[in-house]
Amino acid sequence: GAVVSQHPSWVICKSGTSVKIECRSLDFQATTMFWYRQFPKQSLMLMATSNEGSKATYEQGVEKDKFLINHASLTLSTLTVTSAHPEDSSFYICSAEAEDGRGGYTFGSGTRLTVV
């Protein structure tokens, strides 16, 4: 089945630095990937839709300059949290649409970001 690999699984960074999170579709091509943010015991909040070869579409309230998304190939999307602050600490999850045409989505294993 479709597999999405997300790295790193956890990262600790200092306030003011930038962190890059990778999301790869391992055995299928994903023209569209989605980035979510999840706070503890809460639902997934869609941050942006990543489109291969074009600019990402951000949800209302998500800072484009803070969360940079690049989808340079059909198998890789990256989310860069720039100038990270403690309030950016969260769990970030990516997903991609599987190719079975049935609307199913495969999720990465998530990245726990802690900004100190």
Add this chain to the structure above:
Amino acid sequence: AQTVTQSQPEMSVQEAETVTLSCTYDTSESDYYLFWYKQPPSRQMILVIRQEAYKQQNATENRFSVNFQKAAKSFSLKISDSQLGDAAMYFCALNTNAGKSTFGDGTTLTVKP
């Protein structure tokens, strides 16, 4: 805009018993998909079951089945013969052709031995 509502923040079930998790949704689209995802403590999102809106037959995957009531916009998940490994947070989700998923707030399921 589309919404997904899970009215049960927490549920518990005795091992081997049956439990039903509720979900209602709202969308103006006629073509959409509904999903139940499981998120265990590892936080990996796992697809449990999916339902295409155009199909009247309720989806079934082993011990998991849904009761899809399209007119009522209801999509409940029934877990039969509950196992300790079923303990997790369960999310109901709605996808339209636009591709974006809308998730409910989740239901935390506890399975008692």
